[in-house]
Amino acid sequence: MADHEALQAFSPAVRDWFASSFPAPTAPQIQGWPHITAGEHTLICAPTGSGKTLASFLSSIDRLTNTPRPDERSHRTRVLYISPLRALAFDIEKNLRAPLKGIEFAAERLGEGFTAPEVGMRTGDTPSSDRQKLIRRPPDLLITTPESLYLMCTSAARETLVGVETVI
Incomplete structure (x- = not known):
């Protein structure tokens, strides 16, 4: 698959942002995106720095920025x-800001709609008040650790995970 073909499944704003941010998709992205965008279970095994994280997130980011938020909490x-x-988890949260902002700017330039996804994080360090906020107003994308996910699944917070479509 040619580099430009790998991006065809994404919205124009995502394609524009990617083209302005990277010289070309990496091999894990080229090989992974067709499966990920098709909704298939996908495992990408590649070295550090090969674009695995973006390969896994880009389809979800595209979907979140181009669809309205569900009304049901x-x-x-x-x-x-x-x-x-x-x-x-903290690095992932920080590194999501640039693509989200870049895609928003690209959507504005192209005159496309854009829904800014809310990103939340829950770890063992998350204060009780913030955990309650995550239950009252769940984020579109939640970053967590296995231990915190276990605690969520064994509490009232599990109700906020009913609509999860993608697990990375």
């Missing part, structure tokens, strides 16, 4: 990222 969180380490 229980279906609001549509993407769940489970990080093995709390430090990695």
Whole structure:
């Protein structure tokens, strides 16, 4: 598959942002995106720095920025990222800001609609008040650790995970 073909499944704003941010998709992205965008279970095994994280997130980001938020609180969180380490969870959250902002700018330039997804994080360090906010107003994309996910699944917070469509 040619580099430009790998991006055809994405919206114009996502394609524009990607083209202005990277010289070309990486091999894991080229090979992974057709399966991910088709909704297939996908495992990408590649070295650090090869674009796995963006390969896994881009389809979800595209979907979140181009579809309205569900009205039902229980279906609001549509993407769940489970990080093995709390430090990695913080890095992922920080590194999502640039693509989200870049895609928003690209959508404005192209005159396309854009829904800014809310990103939330829950780890063992999350204060009780913030955990309650995550239950009252679930984010579109939740970054968490296995331990925190277990605690969510064994509490009233599990109701906010009913609408999860993608697990990374």
